Amino acid sequence: MAPVAVKICGLSTPETLDAALLAGADMVGFVHFPRSPRHLDLDAGRRLSARARGRAERVALVVDPDDALLDAVVEALDPDWIQLHGRESPERVAAARARTGRPVMKALGVATLDDLARVADYAAADRVLLDAKPAPGALPGGNGHAFDWDLIARSGLTTPFMLSGGLTPETVAGALAATGARAVDVSSGVERRPGEKDPDRIAAFVAAARAGS
Numbered sequence: 486m487a488p489v490a491v492k493i494c495g496l497s498t499p500e501t502l503d504a505a506l507l508a509g510a511d512m513v514g515f516v517h518f519p520r521s522p523r524h525l526d527l528d529a530g531r532r533l534s535a536r537a538r539g540r541a542e543r544v545a546l547v548v549d550p551d552d553a554l555l556d557a558v559v560e561a562l563d564p565d566w567i568q569l570h571g572r573e574s575p576e577r578v579a580a581a582r583a584r585t586g587r588p589v590m591k592a593l594g595v596a597t598l599d600d601l602a603r604v605a606d607y608a609a610a611d612r613v614l615l616d617a618k619p620a621p622g623a624l625p626g627g628n629g630h631a632f633d634w635d636l637i638a639r640s641g642l643t644t645p646f647m648l649s650g651g652l653t654p655e656t657v658a659g660a661l662a663a664t665g666a667r668a669v670d671v672s673s674g675v676e677r678r679p680g681e682k683d684p685d686r687i688a689a690f691v692a693a694a695r696a697g698s
């Protein structure tokens with residue numbers, strides 16, 4: 486069986502990006518969303534993404550982007566993936582995929598079985614990322630909250646997914662066992678404080694995910 490794929494999201498410095506690459510992360514995520522403590526402007530995103538080129542799959546994360554923002558992010562970061570982390574419809578996912586020529590990962594917030602039923606609507610996405618549904622007024626993601634993993638088994642979900650939301654080096658092995666996920670994503674759980682990644686926790690997360698495979 487292939488090893489569990491690991492994405493480290495919200496990287497914002499060369500040092501922490503290098504820590505993720507050295508640890509063997511499969512995907513590295515760059516957030517372009519001004520409200521986020523992990524926001525990178527396009528110039529900073531361009532530099533970090535270039536640094537990771539060919540060393541991991543680079544993910545540009547945007548929230549309800551219009552076409553102009555999609556174009557600008559693709560021009561600057563030349564990402565391997567686009568992650569849509571807002572309220573994008575299935576039609577918008579398909580349009581973003583066609584416009585950018587990049588695979589699209591669509592994040593879906595999960596709090597109930599009904600939320601998991603929505604996965605079936607997103608066949609246009611190349612990958613679905615299941616994250617905790619944010620509280621009203623909170624950021625769309627990166628909140629460090631887990632959802633009830635038992636919902637996944639109860640839903641009968643058969644579509645492959647990336648598991649996200651409140652994962653840490655301490656919990657990721659249990660999450661893999663509980664959900665059967667073959668891909669995981671983390672942001673807050675490898676930080677010292679919002680927006681400040683910890684290289685040691687990044688390494689510990691990747692090792693724990695691989696050990697739990």
Ligand SMILES: O=C(O)c1ccccc1NCC(=O)[C@H](O)[C@H](O)COP(=O)(O)O
Pocket residue numbers: 494495514516518521522523524546548570616624625626627628629630631649650651652670671672673674
């Ligand atoms: O990380 C952010 O600041 C962010 C802001 C706006 C939309 C999405 C965001 N992050 C999305 C991610 O992919 C996170 O890794 C995911 O939500 C898990 O975050 P966490 O629970 O903190 O590990």
